[in-house]
Every structure is written in structure tokens, then in C-alpha cells.
Amino acid sequence: MARQSLAERRRQLTEAAIRAMTRDGVARTTTRSIAAEAGVSLSVFHYCFDSKQVLLESVIEAITEHYITVVKEAIRPRATLRETVRAGFQAYWDHVHAHPGEHMLTYELTQYALRQPGFEHLARRQYELYADTYTGLIEELGRSMDFELRVPAPTLARYLAAMTDGLTLSLLVLGKDAVPASADILDTITEHVASLVGDEPARQSTEVAGGTA
Template sequence: MTRMPLATRRRQLTEAAIRAMTRDGVPRTTTRSIAAEAGVSLSVFHYCFDSKAALLESVITTITDHYVGVVAEALRPRATLRETIRAGFGAYWDHVCAHPGEHMLTYELTQYALRTPGFEALARRQHERYAEIYQELIEQLRSSMSLDLSVPVPVLARYLASVTDGLTLNFLVLGQDEAVSATILDMITDQVAALVGEVSPHPAGG
């Protein structure tokens, strides 16, 4: 077997776990099936992850990383603040539509963690991470554009996490209606743009 750096091997096993859990569900996915999916021995798995909780946290982090990068790239400054925000939401939504299984898995992981004794903290950490990501994206936007936030960043971050979480679940249950989805994304964009409006320049001599 080819020797790999530990971080690379963990990434390989995490991606294998995502594929297996997306296909078979969290409860039916075992460490043995993940090792088989990755094409490694069970001993390699246990060398990389000392607990199932550590694996699941890596799964959550990796799924999140899959879309955070494209959203951050989409938030590069555009002609207007609204266009920039809409591009960010659009990038996230494109990822949801292209990878529904991964997003469905995040909800399953939340339920699994909440229902499994000893794993409750994982669900809390999962949703704390969502808020942290939005804080990072807001700060990215604030550093590239002059913003006048009408609410504290942590509050806005939790609000955005809640909105996109509900919108994603709605898509997974009801399916895609492109016209409705576009309208909803426009509504959210308008609301967020109002909450983080650009700073108006002071009049000369003011």
C-alpha cells in the first residue's frame, strides 16, 4: 500500500465516508465499510481516526468546505452590493442543486448526533460552525466593501445560517422549482442587502 501523509489519508477516508453515508445512510455505514470504500485496511482507518465522533466531525467539516470555497469566491466585489450578495447565495444554491446527497447527509448527521448518547456535542459543534462560516463570509464582504451593518455580525450570521438551512431542507423535501427558488433568493438578497447596506459617503465639509 502506498504510504501517504496522515492528513492526506484522513482526507481520503473522509471522502469515502461521505460517499458511503450518502449512499447507505449514517446508521448503516460502519468503519469497515468506509475502509472498504477507501480501499484501505481497517487498521489504517483506526490509525487515522481514534473515534467515530472524530470521523463524523471530519465529515461535517469537509462537506462544509466543499461549498464554502465557491461561495467565498463568488463574493468578490461586483458592480453593486446587491449583485455581490446575490452571487454568493447563487453559488451556495448551485452547490445544493448539484450535490443534494451531501446536503441531505448534513441533516442526517444532526439527527444521528442528537439521538445518539455521547454525540450531542457534535450536533452543537456542527451548527456553531455554520454560524462561524457566515461570520467569516460577512467579514470578507466587510473588508472588501464599506458596509453599515444594522445588526451585530454574530446575530446576522446565525440568521443567515437559519435561513439557508431551512431553504435547503425545503428543496430536499419539495424538489426544485427554479422560478420559486430564484424569487426566494432574490427576497433574501434584498433583505440582507438592507441589513448590511453600504456606508454613504459624508457630504463635503460635513
């Protein structure tokens, strides 16, 4: 068997930590149980992560990457900006619905970090990562589609992070009861976000109207 690199070992342990924490909770998950979940010795764990804080930050980054990968694939440019934005929200909603335990873990990580002395910065880092991630998505979409932001990108990014945060918690709490209304909810959110971003048809209509006045 080929020897794994440090990066590969870290990914292996991070994914094992996500599984263990999703199943047992953050507080009850130990370094020993994570090593067992990954099928490696405890010494390998300590070689890859020199503190629990470093591990938790890796977990937060990995969970974010899981759903962002899905959203990035979904927001390939479509006929209109609204269709593109709607597809992104649908992909995110579907991921939460398919992986509720993983998304529930993100809230548990936040509360754990806020309550654990010396870990508070992880909660801040978690939400900074959300905002940075949305900023990246906005910029990437802007390079492939012609639109003009009506609010600064960092403001829109933090707004999207806060909105999806609430949307996620709602689905986790309501479960299947939230699914029947999901289409209407996502349509409403899409319309609002599109109004903050602006799209090609709307801008073109304004220009035509201005030219004929």
C-alpha cells in the first residue's frame, strides 16, 4: 500500500472526525475515537493535528467545501441570472435535506466554540469562512455572467451567509414539514437576491426606456 502524504492523512482524519461528531456530538468525540474511526493509531492523529482547535477548523472548512462544491456545479451560467441563482439555492437546499446531520454539526461546532474558553475564535473563523466563500461565488459568477451588484460584494456575501444560515436551521427544525413549501421559499429568496444583484434584462429595459424618453 502506498504511503499517504500528510495532506491525505489530514483529510482522512477530518472526514472521520465529521462522521464521529455527527454521530456522537462534538463534546463526546475524542481524539482516540476519531483515530479509531479513521482506522489509524493515535500517534498518527497527533502527528497530523497538534491541537483540537486545528482539527475543528479543518472540520469546519471540510463541511463548507462539501456543499460549496455542489453549489458551484449548480450555478453554471444559465439562460438568466434568476435561473442561475435559483439553481444554486436548490442545490444547497437539496444538500441540507440529504445531509442534515452534517449541517446540524455546524451549529454544534459554533456553540461549542463559543462556550469553550480559548475556542471562541473558531466560531468567528467559521462565519468569516462563510462570508469569504460567498464572496468567491459572487466573484466567480460575475466573471461568467454580465450583471452589476447593487450592494457591495462583502455586504451581499454576509447577507447570503446569514440568510442560508437561517434557512438551514429552519429545515433542520421542521424536517419534512419544511419540504412542501421549499419551492415557494426558494423562489422568494431568489427574487430578492436577484433584485440586489440585478440582471441583464432588467438593465437593458432601463436603458431602452431611458433612450426613448
